[in-house]
Amino acid sequence: MATIDPTLDRVEFAEQILGLSPFDHQREALRRPEPVILLVGGRRPGKTLTACIAGLHAVTTRRDSDWLVTGPNADKPRWVIGEMLDLIRSSKIADQVAYDEEAMRLHFPGSGSAAIGVPPTGGQLRGPGRRLIGAHIEEAGHCPPGILRDLRYGLADRREEGAQLWISGSPWGPPDHFFHASWRLARDGDPDFWTPDPPWRSEMNPRLPRGWLERERARLNSIEAASELDGLWVEDGAQFFPRALLESCVCDLEMPPLLGAPA
Amino acid sequence: MSSGRRTKSGKPTGGGGAGHPKSLANLNRGATPRSPAPAGNQRHRRHGGYARVVGDRLDAKVRELVEAIGEDLPLRDAEGDPPAADAAAVQLLVECLVRLQDVRGWLTDFGWRDEETGAPRQDVIELERRLRREAWDYLNGLGLTPAGRARLGLDLARTAAAIDPVAALSEPDPELRRALLQRIGLIPGREDDDGDD
Numbered sequence: 001m002a003t004i005d006p007t008l009d010r011v012e013f014a015e016q017i018l019g020l021s022p023f024d025h026q027r028e029a030l031r032r033p034e035p036v037i038l039l040v041g042g043r044r045p046g047k048t049l050t051a052c053i054a055g056l057h058a059v060t061t062r063r064d065s066d067w068l069v070t071g072p073n074a075d076k077p078r079w080v081i082g083e084m085l086d087l088i089r090s091s092k093i094a095d096q097v098a099y100d101e102e103a104m105r106l107h108f109p110g111s112g113s114a115a116i117g118v119p120p121t122g123g124q125l126r127g128p129g130r131r132l133i134g135a136h137i138e139e140a141g142h143c144p145p146g147i148l149r150d151l152r153y154g155l156a157d158r159r160e161e162g163a164q165l166w167i168s169g170s171p172w173g174p175p176d177h178f179f180h181a182s183w184r185l186a187r188d189g190d191p192d193f194w195t196p197d198p199p200w201r202s203e204m205n206p207r208l209p210r211g212w213l214e215r216e217r218a219r220l221n222s223i224e225a226a227s228e229l230d231g232l233w234v235e236d237g238a239q240f241f242p243r244a245l246l247e248s249c250v251c252d253l254e255m256p257p258l259l260g261a262p263a
Numbered sequence: 264m265s266s267g268r269r270t271k272s273g274k275p276t277g278g279g280g281a282g283h284p285k286s287l288a289n290l291n292r293g294a295t296p297r298s299p300a301p302a303g304n305q306r307h308r309r310h311g312g313y314a315r316v317v318g319d320r321l322d323a324k325v326r327e328l329v330e331a332i333g334e335d336l337p338l339r340d341a342e343g344d345p346p347a348a349d350a351a352a353v354q355l356l357v358e359c360l361v362r363l364q365d366v367r368g369w370l371t372d373f374g375w376r377d378e379e380t381g382a383p384r385q386d387v388i389e390l391e392r393r394l395r396r397e398a399w400d401y402l403n404g405l406g407l408t409p410a411g412r413a414r415l416g417l418d419l420a421r422t423a424a425a426i427d428p429v430a431a432l433s434e435p436d437p438e439l440r441r442a443l444l445q446r447i448g449l450i451p452g453r454e455d456d457d458g459d460d
Contacts, residue, residue, distance in 0.1 A: 006450060007432055007440060016450055017432070063433045092449055096429040110429030 007061040014053050017060070018091040025196060025204050026050045034194040035159060036152075038140075038179075038186050039168040041200025041231035044208055047168040051136045052084045054166055058134045059106070059113035060093065062161070065133035067115045068151070069104075072142035077117030078104050080138050084115055120144050130157055134164050140179040141172030148178035171199065171233040180233065199231030349405065356401035363394040 006013040010030040014020040022030060026046050029039060030053060037054075039047040055067040069077045069084075081104050088097050088106070098107045104117030113133075120143050132154050137147055148165075155163045173179045186193035203213055217225045226232040366387060375384055403411035431443035444450045 005437070005441060006444075060429050060432045063435070093428045093432070096427060108429045110427035110431075111433035113433070 007057075010053060010057045013057045013061070017093060018053065018056065018087055020053070020087070022046075022050070022053070023204065023206070025200055026053075029194075029196060030054060032194045033162070034192060035155065035163070036165045036167065036182060036186070036193045038183050038193060038195035039166065039200065040171055040183055040195055041204075042170060042202040042227070042229040044202050045200035045204045045231070047200065048080060048083060048138060049087075051138070051166040051168050052080065052087055054164065055115050055134060055136055056084055056087060058164075059108055059115050060096075060111055062113060062133050063111050064131060065111075065113040065158075066131040067113070067133060068135040069115060069117045069138065070120045070135070070143070070147065071138040072120060072144075074119045076138050077119070080136065081106055081115060081117040120147055129154075132163065133158055133161065134166070136166045136168070138168055140167045140169040141177065142169070143179070145177055148182065171227055171231055183233070201231055202229045352401060352405055356398065356405065359394055359398045359401060363391065363398055366391045366394060 004012045006016040011022060011027045014022050014030070023046060026049070029037060029050050037051075039050060041047055055069065058067045059065060069080045071077050071080065078101075084106055085097070085099050088094060096108060096110050098109065099105070100107070106115040108114065113131075135151050135155065137143055137151070140147075148167075151165055155165055157163070167179060167182060169179060171180075171183070175181065175184075182193055183195055186195035187197065202208060203210065213229065217229055220228060223234045227234045370384075370387060370391065373384075375388060376382065377384055399408070402408050405411065426443055426447050428444075428447055428449055431440060431447060431449065434440035434443055441450070445452050
């Protein structure tokens with residue numbers, strides 16, 4: 001079988017350059033072209049690793065570009081950048097990276113590109129400039145709601161070059177939060193959003209002991225298991241009235257003026 | 264003092280004088296009509312050593328050379344052809360070989376001694392010698408001699424060590440990127456591609 005250029009295919013990049021063998025569900029995500037990729041799933045199916053592969057591919061195959069990583073607090077992007085560093089250190093390009101832990105920055109002198117961890121504040125994320133080729137929001141359900149708005153316009157500049165926003169996390173957050181709202185857009189077929197359907201389940205990671213997963217499921221109640229292991233949004237199960245029912249009961253009414261009140 | 268008739272300008276007739284009846288004959292196309300030069304005009308050719316190598320002829324020689332050296336050319340691109348970066352060197356080699364072949368042909372036809380004086384044709388012999396040396400240099404540079412191949416092997420090793428893999432991965436030119444990645448071993452060479460599909 002002919003070798004595919006690893007710079008043009010993230011699965012080949014993972015295999016040939018990083019020495020990884022992504023699972024089938026990860027391969028599907030790594031090959032999606034949509035501007036926004038939402039990796040929604042239970043615990044440990046490989047959401048963060050998949051986004052890290054996408055980020056490393058971006059900064060090693062494109063010159064003078066930045067990939068931002070953010071999360072609910074300052075420590076989360078540092079942890080993700082550390083994961084990316086570990087992937088590089090066990091790869092064929094282990095010596096080609098400079099790591100600044102203080103700045104949460106992985107710099108590749110060969111491409112002039114960098115993966116940079118930033119805290120989830122608008123000042124850090126807004127207007128990052130033409131170097132921005134992608135971003136990753138980790139544990140998105142716990143992030144401040146304005147992050148998506150701050151990032152999405154910055155990524156538009158290089159959309160033609162394949163700039164993407166990767167959003168990962170377990171299903172969490174109210175319906176009006178960007179994570180949940182974006183997931184609904186993807187589920188409903190918005191061409192700019194993609195999410196795995198159904199969400200990734202913990203058991204899709206073959207490294208997790210099957211017996212332990214079954215015992216864990218037995219220990220959790222059904223709502224917790226659906227969220228933690230199956231990656232399902234469970235707000236309906238956790239509230240007395242389903243959201244769809246509540247929304248169907250709401251409508252706009254024009255209130256008549258009160259008698260005697262000024263118009 | 265000349266006894267010839269003088270013109271108004273004071274120059275005598277003959278020897279380029281304006282009044283000589285044949286002085287402008289070579290510029291008068293009507294006086295000595297010549298047939299147009301045929302395709303591949305060789306009228307002014309002497310021994311061909313300095314002849315410009317025309318494109319189609321060069322292409323034929325390039326093809327001939329590439330086929331002849333086959334797998335011996337040390338550097339190959341993704342398609343198994345000589346790398347684009349070596350094209351200029353290959354072209355110089357082929358031009359040189361074509362000229363050398365022409366000089367040899369001329370010497371075969373007319374001999375290495377002058378027909379009238381019997382003296383060696385030093386200019387042509389010297390030209391052949393210089394072309395041989397030039398061709399040898401090109402062959403060495405392309406690794407087509409044992410010594411050149413050995414030296415090129417060292418250079419290749421140094422080059423591979425000097426290439427930054429990430430610079431190769433981010434090289435915008437797809438052909439050059441693939442060649443660089445193959446050279447530093449990040450992706451398999453062409454022979455590894457021909458497996459089961």
